Amino acid sequence: MESEFIATMVLTFKLASITTLILLLIAIPLAWILAFNNLRFRSIVETIVSMPLVLPPSVLGFYLLLAFSPVSTIGSFLIDHDIRLAFSFEGLVVGSVLFSLPFMVHPIQAALSQVPRSIIEASYTLGKSPLITAIRVVLPSIRHGLISGIVLAFAHTVGEFGVILMIGGNIPGETRVASIAIYDEVESLNYVMAHQYALTLFAVTFVILLLVYTLNKKSLMSIR
Amino acid sequence: MILINITKHLESADGPLNASFDLEISNGEFITLYGPSGAGKTTLLRMIAGLEKPDSGTIRVDDEIWFDSVQKINLSPQKRSIGFVFQDYALFPTMNVRENLLFAASTDSSKLFLDELLELTELTNLAHRRPDTLSGGQKQRVALARALVRKPKILLLDEPLSALDSAMRLKLQDELALIHTRLGVTTLLVSHDIAETVKLSNRLAQIQSGKIVRIVKPLELFSTHAVSGKLQFVGEILSIQYDAPIYVITLLVGHSVVKTVVSSLEAQSLKIGEKTIIASKAFNPILMPIK
Numbered sequence: 172m173e174s175e176f177i178a179t180m181v182l183t184f185k186l187a188s189i190t191t192l193i194l195l196l197i198a199i200p201l202a203w204i205l206a207f208n209n210l211r212f213r214s215i216v217e218t219i220v221s222m223p224l225v226l227p228p229s230v231l232g233f234y235l236l237l238a239f240s241p242v243s244t245i246g247s248f249l250i251d252h253d254i255r256l257a258f259s260f261e262g263l264v265v266g267s268v269l270f271s272l273p274f275m276v277h278p279i280q281a282a283l284s285q286v287p288r289s290i291i292e293a294s295y296t297l298g299k300s301p302l303i304t305a306i307r308v309v310l311p312s313i314r315h316g317l318i319s320g321i322v323l324a325f326a327h328t329v330g331e332f333g334v335i336l337m338i339g340g341n342i343p344g345e346t347r348v349a350s351i352a353i354y355d356e357v358e359s360l361n362y363v364m365a366h367q368y369a370l371t372l373f374a375v376t377f378v379i380l381l382l383v384y385t386l387n388k389k390s391l392m393s394i395r
Numbered sequence: 396m397i398l399i400n401i402t403k404h405l406e407s408a409d410g411p412l413n414a415s416f417d418l419e420i421s422n423g424e425f426i427t428l429y430g431p432s433g434a435g436k437t438t439l440l441r442m443i444a445g446l447e448k449p450d451s452g453t454i455r456v457d458d459e460i461w462f463d464s465v466q467k468i469n470l471s472p473q474k475r476s477i478g479f480v481f482q483d484y485a486l487f488p489t490m491n492v493r494e495n496l497l498f499a500a501s502t503d504s505s506k507l508f509l510d511e512l513l514e515l516t517e518l519t520n521l522a523h524r525r526p527d528t529l530s531g532g533q534k535q536r537v538a539l540a541r542a543l544v545r546k547p548k549i550l551l552l553d554e555p556l557s558a559l560d561s562a563m564r565l566k567l568q569d570e571l572a573l574i575h576t577r578l579g580v581t582t583l584l585v586s587h588d589i590a591e592t593v594k595l596s597n598r599l600a601q602i603q604s605g606k607i608v609r610i611v612k613p614l615e616l617f618s619t620h621a622v623s624g625k626l627q628f629v630g631e632i633l634s635i636q637y638d639a640p641i642y643v644i645t646l647l648v649g650h651s652v653v654k655t656v657v658s659s660l661e662a663q664s665l666k667i668g669e670k671t672i673i674a675s676k677a678f679n680p681i682l683m684p685i686k
Contacts, residue, residue: 287483287485289481289482289483289485290485290486290487290488292446292472292479292481292485293479293481293485293486293487293541294487294498295445295446295471295472295473296444296446296472296473296475296477296478296479296542297498297499297541297544297545298473298474298499298501298545299473299498300473307498308487308489308498311489312487312488312489314489
């Protein structure tokens, strides 16, 4: 029982970490484009990014499940390439990335839109390429947005339930994450285990947030 | 030698504007672009820097073509030898003063030059301070020093002193003049301030509605009517008050407020806000050193 608990918790945080990392890589360029480029289809892109905020998780989960199924075009293509996403950990990662996308993109986009255009231009006039400018000038000055995005995306993935239940099911060690396990334990009236999961999630989330906000406050003060 | 001959369609606050600039600048010159806001001064500066693209024309600096619409050449700002001081200073908030300058430096030799610049702009003691702990004048000096680190051919200053109080302004004008003499860098300054213009520049390009209407020596701009005055200033009329039987005119000359009297006939030709010449030749002015 104890080893299953640990395996579930490890899986939960592994999913959240991988999702957060992938999101960070996707969200920075995406937020950059949304904040700085005058895209023609900007409203459409923004709408798609924000959809998971209002869409019931089961809707996204349902369509992902259909897309992953071997009878669909995407699913059969993936299976031909030996990628099984339905009821697998990889599938959970894909679902979580989509579902937590706005939680990463929005804080970064908001922070980027606060960056004065002139510091980017100043860097260009000092001979620095857009990439160097992004890494050395822009990203350090939006690190509060980055931290908010990381924390929100991580916490949101840890707390994810609907999408995971739809596309991952409840396979121990593969797709059973803590939020699913709580539901499962309650269903079988095993309140002690449900408590153990719930309290652990509660404590870990509290500590992470507390740590981040404390660090954030310190680094804010060091600038001032 | 810098040759600029460019056009650009602008959307200004007063509607669309077809700007065209034709300007020749010798190396080492200090030129001020003077004119009302929305006339295209900043745009001209930004086009020279490569931050904005002209619609047509050429920009040549010595033997280099920076922009040529026919040959489809448009060097990126990174490839142009410029230093740009932005109106909001644009200092990198996460770097201290020295790091801001180091960011611009590329070789070891320019790192030595960096220390010299810190010295020249009196920033040595502030080298480890973050931009948001600095005063406006200090920030402005950091921005100036940073723009000079790469030893640019052209220094572009976009109203760098406009946000400062007058005392700080005067001090930094002296500093700018000193740096220009010391480094001899060709400088283009956008300015609204007459005193600043007269004090700093060799030549002055007056810009109106996207055109350079004339290029003159600073004092000439304000003395279109030749007065054989012994003493002559340019001022802005702040108020006109009738105090029978004469009019009392209050003027801003440089940074001082001056009052003088005129007859009602003379007063008819004066308007509040207008630039005017004050000349005196009838009596001896008194000069007293200020201690």
